Amino acid sequence: MSTPSNENVVEKGDWKVTMNPDDIYKNPMDIAWSFAYEFGEDKVEDLYKRAKQNQWDSDELLPWDHEVDPSNPLIADRSSVYHKIPFFQKLSKSQQETFTAHSTAQLLSQFLHGEQGALMTAACVTHSVPDAGAKLYAATQTMDEARHVEVYAKYCDKIAMTYPMSPWLKALIDATLQSDRHEKVMIGMNMIVESLALGAFNNMYRTTNCPLLKKLTFNVMRDESRHVSFGHVYLGPVFAKMHEDDREEMAQFAFDAVNVLASAQMQGGSLASRADPGFLMVLDNCGIDQDDFFKGMEEAEEMGIAQALPPGQIHALEDLMMPAIARVGLVTERTRPLYEEAGIPISDDLSVLEAMEGGNPAAETGAAAAE
Ligand SMILES: [Fe+2]
């Protein structure tokens, strides 16, 4: 990403959203008419019906009059891995609360920006997919994503904090939107970004103390479960019939996209060198020294503290994303070693993915409590 110029900085409350010249680009996608007005796949038609029946109006459904106090932690302390770290425990109570508020706002901002990316990719699939039924389904997803942008923008307004988009997330969605085939757009969004989102939403749903955010997240998550299913039920049969060379091209695109994510989060260098610029802003805004923070995190890592996810939380890459990619045959003999060399674990265990696609998105029981 290029450095934002000052005239492109958008003020939002006390915080700033930045826009770069590379936020505008052309894509090489073919646009496809279809005059065969029918569903090519029964399962896509089922999803379309489910999508029509499950539309919701955030103005009616969500308790927007709930007062959100960002100084009162949005995330339960017991669910935060930071609260187990000695460095963090030494901070004052108010500094801990400020950190929780800001780091949550930074995560919610990624949900917001990612939803805008999803909105554009869903619209892109609507005009480029050659199957008439898939076009109708993609139109419902486009509306879903518009609603998701709306609710996260409104929630971020309520807490008066919006952080910039993470460079790796923007790079991943840009690669998806700049690709030359609708199948690649669907791999990038419906299989990779939305698996990531589904995992993050599940974890947010399970950890937040805020009833508005809990209900908002539950309903967004239910929509996302359909979007991940669409990647499977539409692309699975397409890839099964595809020429091997084309399928390899798809498999390579999937690996490259996953690797953008893995490179940003897993590989090489110190924790500090991998830190997101938005997260560094969080530390600055909380008056936490960056060197002290990363030293504290590295000590905790050596003690094995930051490793395990709290109960009920899931790991998006291992539990959702890689199983989704493997399920449609995109981990090929040629790309399997690429994942291994990059240190990306390949899992084909579908249990969490299928449970979340079944219309009850939370990984364990208890989701109904939000309805
Ligand atoms: Fe979404």
Ligand SMILES: [Fe+2]
């Ligand atoms: Fe989505």
